[in-house]
Amino acid sequence: MSLADNNQKTRTAVDIYGQTYTIVGSETSSHMRLVASMVDDKMREISERNPYLDSAKIAVLTAVNCVHDYLKLKEQVEQMEEELQKLKG
Amino acid sequence: MSLADNNQKTRTAVDIYGQTYTIVGSETSSHMRLVASMVDDKMREISERNPYLDSAKIAVLTAVNCVHDYLKLKEQVEQMEEELQKLKG
Numbered sequence: 001m002s003l004a005d006n007n008q009k010t011r012t013a014v015d016i017y018g019q020t021y022t023i024v025g026s027e028t029s030s031h032m033r034l035v036a037s038m039v040d041d042k043m044r045e046i047s048e049r050n051p052y053l054d055s056a057k058i059a060v061l062t063a064v065n066c067v068h069d070y071l072k073l074k075e076q077v078e079q080m081e082e083e084l085q086k087l088k089g
Numbered sequence: 090m091s092l093a094d095n096n097q098k099t100r101t102a103v104d105i106y107g108q109t110y111t112i113v114g115s116e117t118s119s120h121m122r123l124v125a126s127m128v129d130d131k132m133r134e135i136s137e138r139n140p141y142l143d144s145a146k147i148a149v150l151t152a153v154n155c156v157h158d159y160l161k162l163k164e165q166v167e168q169m170e171e172e173l174q175k176l177k178g
Contacts, residue, residue, distance in 0.1 A: 016149050023153065035160065039152045059148030060105050063128045064112065066155035071124065073162050080169045087176040 017043045017055060042066070106132045106144060131155070 012029040013022050014036035023032045042062045047053065053061070101118040102111050103125035112121045131151045136142065142150070 016153070019146065019149070021146070021149065021153070025157075027157070031157075031160075035153055035156045038156045039149065042152070042156075043149075054145075056143075056145035056148055057108065057110070059145055059152055060108070060110065060128065060132075063131070063148055063152040063155055064105070064110070064124055066152055066159060067124045067127045067131075068114075068116070068120075070155060070159045070162065071120075073159065073166060077162060077166060077169065080166065080173065084169065084173060084176070087173070 016040045017047075017058070039066075105129045106136075106148070128155075 009026060010029055010032070011022055011024050012032040013020055014033055015021075016036050016039050021036070023036070025032065039062060042065060043055075043058050046061050046065070047055075047058050050058070050061070098115060099118055099121070100111055100113050101121040102109055103122055104110075105125050105128050110125070112125070114121065128151060131154060132144075132147050135150050135154070136144075136147050139147070139150070
């Protein structure tokens with residue numbers, strides 16, 4: 001999913017933190033709107049905790065939080081893969 | 090993991106896309122530096138594909154990509170949980 005990637009089909013306009021973005025990708029518009037609303041929620045949450053930060057820094061910290069959550073989930077996937085391998089013998 | 094959350098212990102200064110951030114959290118500094126370098130890499134990748142975007146928009150699109158990846162991984166976790174439940178009877 002990326003901006004300005006015209007090999008993919010769906011174009012969805014979404015609002016995130018007061019700005020409109022056109023997201024282009026192979027996912028459904030409803031998936032893209034869900035992703036956008038999660039980013040918007042997280043940015044507003046971080047902004048409330050850090051009211052002195054500008055929107056670029058809020059967005060970077062949103063990405064930082066998200067990569068952190070991704071890595072934690074990745075660890076969980078690895079543990080589950082090990083468990084599955086053991087169960088399958 | 091968040092900026093300005095003083096209930097947690099570790100404070101790590103990281104550089105992301107030319108800005109320094111102090112990330113505070115219960116994770117190790119090495120985990121935080123890994124997260125920061127992943128965000129930095131992704132921002133530079135998106136910036137190369139979209140050279141006309143300012144850093145705030147690049148950061149938002151980085152967060153969008155990351156939430157998308159997170160949701161895909163979450164789907165994988167749910168499938169693996171189902172498979173584990175079946176195997177455990």
